Amino acid sequence: MRHQVCIVGAGPSGLLLGQILARAGIDAVILEARSAEHVLSRIRAGVLETGLVDQMRACGCGDRLDREGLVHHGFSMAFADRTHRIDLAGLTGGRSVVVYGQTEVTRDLMDARAEFGAATVYEAASVEIHDFDGVKPWVTYRKDGVTQVIDCDFVVGCDGFHGVSRASVPEAALTLYERIYGTAWLGLLADVPPADEELVYARHDRGFALASMRSHSRSRFYVQVPPTERVEDWSDQRFYDEFRRRLPEAVADRVVPGPSIEKSIAALRSFVAEPLRFGRLFLVGDAGHIVPPTGAKGLNLAASDVHYLATGLREFYEEQSSAGIDAYSARALARIWKAERFSWSMTAMMHLLPETGAFGARMQLAELDYIASSEVASAAIAENYVGLPY
Template identity: 65%
Template sequence: MRTQVAIIGAGPAGLLLGQLLSRAGIDNVIIERRSADYVLSRIRAGVLEQGMVDLLHEAGVGERLDREGLVHDGFALAYHGVLHRLDLKELSGGRTVTVYGQTEVTRDLIEARHELGRPTIYEAEDVALHDIDGASPRVTFRAEGQARELRCDFIAGCDGYHGVSRRSVPPAALQSFERVYPFGWLGLLVDRPPAAHELVYAHHERGFALCSMRSAERSRYYVQVPLEERAEDWSDEAFFDELRRRLPGEVADAVATGPSLEKSIAPLRSFVAEPMRFGHLFLAGDAAHIVPPTGAKGLNLAASDVRYLFDALREHYHDRSDAGLDAYSARALARVWKAERFSWWMTNLLHRFPERDGFDLRIQEAEFAYLLQSRAASTVVAENYVGLPY
């Protein structure tokens, strides 16, 4: 097999890149080690920056997003049981975010790729990348019991933190930066209307809590838990009891309980691998960086990587210039580190850290008080939350 761009991973980053390339007349093949059903079963976040919304429209998959997505002008912060609303639209000059589940983004992209007739190879086994620093990169794998080889000009590694793409780069060529947090998020999905019409981030002496949603009828709730906790040890009743303890009274009273559709614990980490290019291999999304979900940046960072990589590949094939490819890693990392900073800051502001003493807690309270009293500080948060420019 021969293609121009081999894309490893059929998550939203790989599918979005493939859709943009296909619409620009650039041949591509997506290789995914899981089944399509498995890809669609992943429960992920869904707060989309305006830049990602615009990019999905450019990819031709914005119709259902416009119809079903929930546009949010702000969000609430709760401290010591008191709600404080940040008006994102007013503070950021008219920009907003849209709540639309990552699963729905993935579904829209899969359907659009099918309509274009572009190939996606699911359940590929023994995927391996070869000659990524040479002139003839290729991907080998097994599909339907047969050994296959895909030759290409470039490889886009969109296969996540545990994927083969980053592992294919010689260790000496990569520098990694990591911060592992001493807690995780216990999340519960329930078919009940949200407790509030916008997201509520709550700081409490028992730990952080978040009221989010996937739609007007489906809610997603989180509570901070120690890393050693297990989701199966939490009944739905125990989860909702703990959630309510950490919320202001008016929000707690509005939480509608029901049987959980999904319950899991996600550990929190910050991670960046540099550079994001090695020869003809380009890393994008979680293959190159992880952010704690507090700032709602993971999916959006993948989209900005795709923006830069698609522009660079289009420039290569249409304009015969490699300037964009040569600048890709530096451009992407400049935005990645700003998002890492914001996500780290939000995590430090809102969570209880077991090793912190009284001084640290007072600093945390002072930080929150300054945020609420300073329009400049609130503007910084709003600008980062709605998304920095690409």
Template identity: 60%
Template sequence: MRTQVAIIGSGPSGLLLGALLTDAGIDNVILERVDRAYILKRIRAGVLETGTAELLDQAGAGARMHAEGLVHDGISLAFDGRLHRIDLKVLSGKHVIVYGQTELTRDLMDHREERGGKTIYDAQNVTPHDFGTVGAFVTYEKDGITHRIDCDFIAGCDGFHGASRKAVEDMGLSHFEKVYPFGWLGVLADVAPVHHELIYANHARGFALCSQRSATRSRYYVQVPLEDTVEQWSDDTFWDELRRRLPRETAEALKTAPSIEKSIAPLRSYVAEPLRFGKLFLVGDAGHIVPPTGAKGLNLAASDVHYLFEGLWDHYLEKSMAGIDAYSARALSRIWKAERFSWSMTSLLHRFPAHGEFDRKVQEAELDYLSHSLAAQTSVAENYVGLAY
């Protein structure tokens, strides 16, 4: 088989890149190690920056997002027993859209099928080859047979543990990482959200987040020690702990229901450099991870896709390599700004085991400053809705 761009991974980044390429008349094939049903079982967060929403529209897959997504013009920080709202719309001129990543993935899958895009599911042992030369290709196994796809370029959209990053480990790849000493215990429940916008809470007992997936489905989190297990947390224990970390009025309004999903996620910041190795590009989680505090994971993957698509467009339609040559530097510039914001939000809102009274007082002072400074709130708003591409 021959294609112009082989895309490894059918998560949001691979599907979004495939949609943009297909609409531009650039041939592409997506390889995915599991099946469609398995992918759509995974529950993921979904706070979409303005730029991500615009990319979905550009790809022709944004209709359901606009019909069912929840537009949020602000967020609230909870500390000192009160809610302090940051008006994203007034301060930045933009908003975010709360729309589950699973639904976004479903939309992109449906869009690809409608456009006749080729996706090979259950492709095992996917391996990129010769991407430093003219003759790049990818091999994979399916039904006991080894197949080969020759291509011009390979887009590695297969996540942190995927084949793409592994293929360049010994080719000068640099790693930058920070591991946080706590995790997030998350509960998904079919219950109306406690607030119409997201609440990020700083409390003496630890961080909490009140998020949502729809008007009838909520996602809540509390900070927990890394050694905790899901089995230690019954639904009742979780709801009681969440109430303790919220302002009284908010806690009293909280409605509960049996959890339909419960998990603990560790937090870390990670960046790989560079993101281009000849004909192979690292995209999304294959090249970077952010703690979820800043709502940047999915959105950074989308901005990577934006830069890579521009480069491939220049190559195929303008006969220029400028965009491809600039991909890594352009993507990393935005990635590091998002890493900084996610780290700063995580540092501001969580209780760190090693922190003493001085650290806590500085954190409290920063929150108080943020609640009274228009300049500080503007900085948070600009970063939260997403910096310009």
């Protein structure tokens, strides 16, 4: 079979790219190793930058987001028995973020793709990418025991850190940058009201905590734990007790315990692969970069990748120009490294890391005190949090 673009991975970045291309009249097929149900079962972040919200609206997927998403004009940073609110709107000329779960983004994009009648193959096994260093790449996969072949102009890897796309690139062609933080987040999802109207990031001598939410009735709470911890060792009661210890008293008093829907542990890392283009193969999102979740940048970075690549592909097909796809890697990486810097700095400032020590702890508090006492410093946090321009 023949398609102009083959997208590997039906997470939000692959679906968003597919939706943008479909509306532009570009024929793109999506291959996904897992079932649609499995894709929708993934519990992920939910703080959306304006750039992603605008893309969802532009590709016809913004109606439910606009109805149900929670617009946040600020968030709080708690430390040393103090709480400092970062006034996103006031410090960035009225910009904000929207709290809307990644699962809901995925669902909206899936529904739109189905309505459009665009091709998605779920449970596509043994995907292999061939001849992407030439002008006629092709992709093979197995479905129901039969090997299928897709001829295409371009292949886009949206299949995550462990996917086949980056693994298909010769090691000599890649430069990898990585930071392992030696710590992790234990997250709990529950149908309980949020502990605060906005997100609260807490730096505590026992470790970091985050009071977040998905809606007015569903909350996502996190505590920092060693990466060797096991979920099964954390009862809901133990989690809530530890969570409340790390929050400001006024916020802790508003925590309503409830049975967990899901608990999971995620180790923190920063990772970037360079470049993001290899002939006719492009890497998007987690296939090319990972950020620790502290800055809420993972999904949003994938969306900016999609913006740059979709723009380049439209130029290729509509204007017969390769300028956009030629510039994709450099454009995307320029923004990626700024988001990596912000996520790294937020993580280092708010967490007790193996190397922190007594001096590092005092530096954290000094940095937080500076942010709380300086509008310029607060504005820098706000500018990065709402998202740098594409």
